Structures are given as C-alpha cells and as structure tokens.
Amino acid sequence: MIDYSDSLDGICKEQLGGFFVGWRHPLTPTEHIRLLAGSSHFLLAMDQESGKVVGFITALSDGLLSAYIPLLEVLPPYQKQGICRELVRRMLVKLEGLGMVDLLCDPPLLPFYQCLGFQPATAASIRRPRPIDKQ
Ligand SMILES: CC(C)(COP(=O)(O)OP(=O)(O)OC[C@H]1O[C@@H](n2cnc3c(N)ncnc32)[C@H](O)[C@@H]1OP(=O)(O)O)[C@@H](O)C(=O)NCCC(=O)NCCS
Numbered sequence: 001m002i003d004y005s006d007s008l009d010g011i012c013k014e015q016l017g018g019f020f021v022g023w024r025h026p027l028t029p030t031e032h033i034r035l036l037a038g039s040s041h042f043l044l045a046m047d048q049e050s051g052k053v054v055g056f057i058t059a060l061s062d063g064l065l066s067a068y069i070p071l072l073e074v075l076p077p078y079q080k081q082g083i084c085r086e087l088v089r090r091m092l093v094k095l096e097g098l099g100m101v102d103l104l105c106d107p108p109l110l111p112f113y114q115c116l117g118f119q120p121a122t123a124a125s126i127r128r129p130r131p132i133d134k135q
Helices: 029-038 082-095 109-114
Strands: 002-004 041-045 053-061 067-068 071-074 099-103
Touching: 029 053, 041 082, 053 082, 071 082, 071 109, 082 109
Parallel strands: 067 099
Antiparallel strands: 002 041, 041 053, 053 067, 053 071
C-alpha cells in the first residue's frame, strides 16, 4: 500500500535512495531532502510496508499566478502502478488557485498529461551541468 505525504517530519536519509536514475551524479539523500525542503510544494509516495519513499513530485510557485513542476519520479520497481498519476493529481489540487501550471516532458508522456488537463505547449530551456558534473 502507498501513502502520500506532504511533510518531511520524521523522514530520514535512509528512507530516500535510488532516485535520479540515469543522472551522471544523482543527488545524495541529503541533497534530495534539501531540494524537497526548498520547493514551494512537494509530495512523497511512501511504501507503507518498508517505510521508504518510492516516488516524489515537486512544484515551484510564486503563490499568485503560476507554478512549475520540475521533478517527478517513481522508483523503477514501483512504476506502472498509478503512483505518478496520483502524485500529479494531488499536486494539481494543491495548485488549484493558480492559472498557469507548467512542466516539461518527453513526447511519449504527453498523452498522459493531456488526460490530466495539460495542453501541449512550446517550451524553451537551458540545461547547465552542475559543478560536480564537470569533474
Ligand atoms: C514517468 C514516471 C514518473 C511514471 O511513473 P509511474 O508511476 O510508472 O506512472 P503511472 O503508473 O502513474 O502511469 C501514468 C501514465 O503514464 C504512462 N507512462 C508511464 N511511464 C511512461 C513512459 N515512460 N512512456 C510513456 N508513457 C508512460 C502510463 O502508461 C500511464 O498512463 P495510463 O494510466 O493512461 O496507462 C516514471 O516512469 C519515472 O519516474 N520516470 C523517470 C523520471 C521521469 O521521466 N519523470 C517524468 C518527468 S515529466
């Protein structure tokens, strides 16, 4: 069973791990907690049995008009069970009063986001390596 939480109370490094799959330098659990704490909103999906965090979503918002969803990930063994869908659904409830909610996604995921009310849009972005990536 999966629980959903928007709190870091009682969350420790040992409960976070395995995220940032494919990244050259995945964030450490300590950095991950910092990232969550620094986000305007976040949600965690927790495996009730193991107590581990198995998915998360973050949003950065100005609190008035707009929000951006930069990160959304579900650990591979927990994928294709609807956890991403539930994280997005719950985040959209949190962002309900805002007129602009944006995210970037790969083309195969676009139909899924369209089902949740997102419209295709043109985007522009800069991706810079973190200092650690240059080592
Ligand atoms: C993308 C990701 C978050 C999906 O998580 P998930 O919990 O497996 O997704 P769900 O089970 O809730 O499925 C959501 C929908 O997305 C679709 N989907 C999931 N992964 C997909 C993929 N790689 N390509 C295409 N569609 C995908 C599912 O078919 C499902 O649609 P359906 O309900 O109409 O069948 C997960 O694969 C992941 O963490 N990927 C790596 C990070 C990433 O790409 N994040 C997305 C940033 S926009």
